[in-house]
Amino acid sequence: MADVIPIIKGKRVAILVEQEFEDGEVIFLSEKLRASSAAVVFVAPSAPTQYRGKHGHIVTSDVAAGRGAHASTFDAVVIPGGYAADRMRMRHAMVDLVREAVEAGKPVAAICYGPQLLISAKAVRDKMITCWPTIAIDIKNAGGLYMDKPVVEDGNLITSRKSDDLAAFSDAIIRALSRVPNASNYEVSP
Amino acid sequence: MADVIPIIKGKRVAILVEQEFEDGEVIFLSEKLRASSAAVVFVAPSAPTQYRGKHGHIVTSDVAAGRGAHASTFDAVVIPGGYAADRMRMRHAMVDLVREAVEAGKPVAAICYGPQLLISAKAVRDKMITCWPTIAIDIKNAGGLYMDKPVVEDGNLITSRKSDDLAAFSDAIIRALSRVPNASNYEVSP
Numbered sequence: 068m069a070d071v072i073p074i075i076k077g078k079r080v081a082i083l084v085e086q087e088f089e090d091g092e093v094i095f096l097s098e099k100l101r102a103s104s105a106a107v108v109f110v111a112p113s114a115p116t117q118y119r120g121k122h123g124h125i126v127t128s129d130v131a132a133g134r135g136a137h138a139s140t141f142d143a144v145v146i147p148g149g150y151a152a153d154r155m156r157m158r159h160a161m162v163d164l165v166r167e168a169v170e171a172g173k174p175v176a177a178i179c180y181g182p183q184l185l186i187s188a189k190a191v192r193d194k195m196i197t198c199w200p201t202i203a204i205d206i207k208n209a210g211g212l213y214m215d216k217p218v219v220e221d222g223n224l225i226t227s228r229k230s231d232d233l234a235a236f237s238d239a240i241i242r243a244l245s246r247v248p249n250a251s252n253y254e255v256s257p
Numbered sequence: 258m259a260d261v262i263p264i265i266k267g268k269r270v271a272i273l274v275e276q277e278f279e280d281g282e283v284i285f286l287s288e289k290l291r292a293s294s295a296a297v298v299f300v301a302p303s304a305p306t307q308y309r310g311k312h313g314h315i316v317t318s319d320v321a322a323g324r325g326a327h328a329s330t331f332d333a334v335v336i337p338g339g340y341a342a343d344r345m346r347m348r349h350a351m352v353d354l355v356r357e358a359v360e361a362g363k364p365v366a367a368i369c370y371g372p373q374l375l376i377s378a379k380a381v382r383d384k385m386i387t388c389w390p391t392i393a394i395d396i397k398n399a400g401g402l403y404m405d406k407p408v409v410e411d412g413n414l415i416t417s418r419k420s421d422d423l424a425a426f427s428d429a430i431i432r433a434l435s436r437v438p439n440a441s442n443y444e445v446s447p
Contacts, residue, residue: 153391156394187391208399
């Protein structure tokens with residue numbers, strides 16, 4: 068994977084967090100992206116704020132959605148699972164960030180319950196999507212084409228089912244980031 | 258309310274439980290129904306099994322869905338909130354129990370996230386429904402007519418938004434039970 072590392076160097080990736088995120092997913096994804104030289108930014112409804120995962124892992128958010136964090140300031144948006152995704156649906160700025168990133172054609176990746184936020188952002192119609200099985204019916208009702216596969220890519224959407232799929236999921240995110248033109252030079256107000 | 262008590266005496270009400278149920282809702286509803294002389298039966302994917310609420314309250318299930326528990330053995334089905342509802346969607350026997358009760362015209366009541374199970378049972382199309390706000394979009398995508406009211410009744414469906422609505426919710430359940438003909442005399446195999 069050595070050839071991938073320089074390609075996504077300097078890319079800015081928003082990982083969305085809220086209370087009750089899936090600890091293992093946030094840890095794996097942030098470490099994997101950083102190991103690939105991407106800049107990981109934790110985006111949440113408020114910042115700097117401590118958010119606690121289902122199993123107790125603490126993440127301190129870097130920027131608040133709608134304040135420092137806008138879709139234009141990231142190369143990709145990643146939505147981890149856990150019941151955090153349900154909580155994020157309640158926050159307009161989080162939903163707006165996802166919708167704007169999808170509309171801008173940036174890679175938007177969601178795993179487990181993360182695709183709930185894609186439903187709220189009205190981003191799944193006619194798209195092939197996978198997700199945690201309990202919400203498959205919600206994806207279908209939203210007009211999405213549910214598939215039971217470790218990772219599903221359709222346009223700029225990347226989705227996975229569960230933590231077991233993390234390796235394939237993160238590889239797909241890194242591949243997508245490597246296709247994003249370089250030289251992004253964002254100014255971010257905190 | 259003294260006139261209500263004899264009317265639902267002997268009625269059998271299934272309260273559906275799974276891990277991470279909303280403690281306050283299960284406690285309030287079971288106490289209120291028992292105070293009205295209804296027989297409360299805790300139905301879960303397995304029984305007898307201990308299920309733990311979000312805040313640590315333990316409920317031991319009485320009968321397992323699909324084994325002792327069928328829609329025909331209850332006068333009403335109540336689906337409390339919490340992430341238990343999400344877990345129940347994964348259990349075919351729980352979804353089947355709800356669908357059969359809805360189809361049999363029995364009162365089926367769901368609060369908070371409970372209506373997620375109504376989506377899985379394909380019971381919401383063209384029905385007026387309320388629910389926890391994060392899943393309102395899922396109700397609409399399933400063809401339901403979402404309303405933001407403490408309690409919404411449409412045919413045999415009774416729905417509420419959150420724990421604050423429990424008084425109105427339980428009153429509506431008891432009113433609906435009082436309209437169910439008496440002399441139910443069920444045999445239940447454990």
